[in-house]
């Protein structure tokens with residue numbers, strides 16, 4: 508059996524440790540699916556995965572469907588379900604409302620962001636779970652940093668056409684038609700637009716492309732391998 512300190516394989520938000528019902532974490536490349544079973548606080552949870560497709564599709568989880576759902580965000584207020592998001596460069600976002608105890612896990616790549624997925628998640632938390640957006644606590648996991656995330660004119664145009672602000676793109680100093688995209692800032696804009704408070708947003712500020720302990724699609728050019736981020740509510 509592999510021995511490894513759990514704390515080394517998971518990033519957590521220190522302020523969130525005081526929320527008694529909550530479990531959460533952003534796994535690095537060493538955190539595997541079987542680590543959930545080995546973890547004393549996680550082993551009783553049922554893991555809920557999505558077939559992620561870079562969309563604006565979100566699902567409210569009440570029970571386990573026969574087939575794997577397709578989409579990029581999960582919301583629930585049910586206990587003992589662990590919402591799991593897989594990433595390797597995209598931004599994993601975890602949300603908890605300490606009052607209603609509603610939770611969300613969101614997969615934010617540029618496509619979902621251009622389709623305002625995280626904005627839609629906040630709206631759903633507000634309308635379906637009666638959350639006050641200003642009380643939502645939000646955590647960003649590791650993602651590709653703004654100095655490494657090179658995109659083309661097509662991406663910038665997509666944002667522009669959908670009425671999103673352009674300040675998240677920095678023109679490439681050498682290559683015309685190339686830009687650097689700040690995925691964290693783009694996501695933050697949408698959260699604030701939805702009524703979330705800036706001071707309620709925490710972030711694990713590591714770049715997947717620069718940090719060897721993290722998985723990066725851009726760095727490795729490999730499709731296989733995703734890091735697991737999760738959030739769940741335990742029984743009292």
Ligand SMILES: [Zn+2]
Nearest residue numbers: 655714716717
């Ligand atoms: Zn980087």
